[in-house]
Amino acid sequence: MKKLKQCLIVLLFVTTSSFASAEVGDKAISFALPNLLSESEEIQMKDYDDGLVLLNVWASWCKGCKKEMPFFHKLGKKYKQDKFTVVAINIDNKSKKAKGFLDKLNNKLDEQAEITFVYDKKKSMPKAYEAKAVPFSLLIKNGEIIKTYLGSFDENNEQDLIHDIEAALK
């Protein structure tokens, strides 16, 4: 009885750390979420089952997330013909702030960002993937995760992502 009590106490301290986060080789988690810019339009993961997708989770309150958006735009534009898409899932509590940031981004780029923006108010995707950081990104080929990235991209690791995309497109 005493041992059982001790086990129960230990179990109480074992938290969600036992859940595994996204790993290479896992199937991408399906979703059906509204388009951030046109909420009547629904975007689903299965729309990208036969292509290469960079799935990125971002928020307008995250500086690193905002900083890497112009880079994602460049990638989306460069590899558009190769069935490559950047799907950026926004997790703000209110979509207004994210839309405000996108307006500024489009003005800065002088064109519409070549990124598909999805709105996940309930944060279901980072929860499902057990995200260990924001931003985080997954490279998904034909519905399977082929690479995971924690944190934002900068001049030090942008080339790594380009290399991974080009390797996956071969």
Added chain:
Amino acid sequence: MKEILIVLTLLILSGCTHVAPYEKEGLATQKMLSAPMTTRSSFDSHVFPIREGSFGAESGFSGGCGCK
């Protein structure tokens, strides 16, 4: 008695919770900064080391009276 203490301790500990990175929107606001007023923070960073006698604890510090 021992059981009550364990339950109470666990109840108190339940107030400590892990905040997932994707749930930190409230913590990422300006008002959560230790020095939320940017104009004041440069003044504070000049005065604080002098007042606390903690020279060099922050970034570079060149000494002085803290009056400039």
